[in-house]
Structure formats: structure tokens, C-alpha cells
Amino acid sequence: MNTTVKSHTAYDLKTPTGLCTNATKDIGAAATVLLADIFALYLKTKNFHWHMSGPHFRDYHRLLDDQSAEIVAMTDPLAERVRALGAGTIKSIGDISRRQRLQDNDADFVHPHEMLAELRQDNATLVASMRPMHDLCDEYGDVATGSLLENWIDESEKRVWFLFETLRGTNG
Numbered sequence: 001m002n003t004t005v006k007s008h009t010a011y012d013l014k015t016p017t018g019l020c021t022n023a024t025k026d027i028g029a030a031a032t033v034l035l036a037d038i039f040a041l042y043l044k045t046k047n048f049h050w051h052m053s054g055p056h057f058r059d060y061h062r063l064l065d066d067q068s069a070e071i072v073a074m075t076d077p078l079a080e081r082v083r084a085l086g087a088g089t090i091k092s093i094g095d096i097s098r099r100q101r102l103q104d105n106d107a108d109f110v111h112p113h114e115m116l117a118e119l120r121q122d123n124a125t126l127v128a129s130m131r132p133m134h135d136l137c138d139e140y141g142d143v144a145t146g147s148l149l150e151n152w153i154d155e156s157e158k159r160v161w162f163l164f165e166t167l168r169g170t171n172g
Helices: 021-050 057-072 075-084 093-099 112-140 143-167
Strands: none
Touching: 021 057, 021 075, 021 093, 021 112, 057 112, 057 143, 075 143, 112 143
């Protein structure tokens, strides 16, 4: 009995999209790196949610829980869009760590204001990385991926705003 499993290669993923090969390759690659950043931001947000302390614990804990839910909700539509383009996407935690641009925070203790300031900056960085990807989508006429990005840019900017306002008047 032959138990050999056929290995899929990139040419097996030529999903019909109406977009040129360069579009699917370029947008798929950019989206997969963005997906790694989104997973990194999600885990950092949950980390800070779990390790929150101090006099504003309840408010910050809830804020980060809400924000992490919004962030993780981006992952499946983005990964599925990459696959619909005919590209491969994230396969593991190791794959995420090799691709992510956002920095992890493994410190034993982080002051709550430092947590919020770091998340504010990471969300702003995420927005800054989505804008050129949106331009890439425009260049190739990929309105489907572009429209996803428009909503996520808006959501991410709102997270930046909430974190900014939460820290207003503090040293954060």
C-alpha cells in the first residue's frame, strides 16, 4: 500500500481570480506578512489584558479584551482572502514569528500605561503598514482586498484613538 502524500507546490494554488499573476503573488505576500503582524498584535494585546494590574484594572482589562476580539476577527477573513487569491498563508506560530514586524513583549512586568502606549504605537504601525498595501491593491485593481483593508484601517485608527485618549493626561 502506497502511503505517499502528494506535496502541493505553488503552481497547485493557481486559483482563478481575474487578477494577474504578479497581483496575486504581491498582494498574497503582503497580506501574509500583515497577517503575521495581526496575530502578533492580538497575542500582545491578550498578554497585556491577562497581566493588567493597578487602580484602573477593570477598565483597561475590558478595553484590551474588546480590542483583542476586534483584532483576532481580522485573521480569518484575511487568511481566506490570501487563499482566494491563490497564495499560501500562515501555517504555524513559527511562521508568524519569522514574518512579523511588530515586536513581542515578554517582560515579566510592564506598567499599565506602558502597555497601553506600546499597543497604541503597534496599532499605529499596523495602520501604517496597511496603507501601502491598500495602494498595492489599487494598483492591481483588487477591490476585494482593498475594501477589507479600508475597514481594518478605520478599526485600527479607532483603537489608536481609544488608547491615546485613555492615556491623555498621564505620562504614557
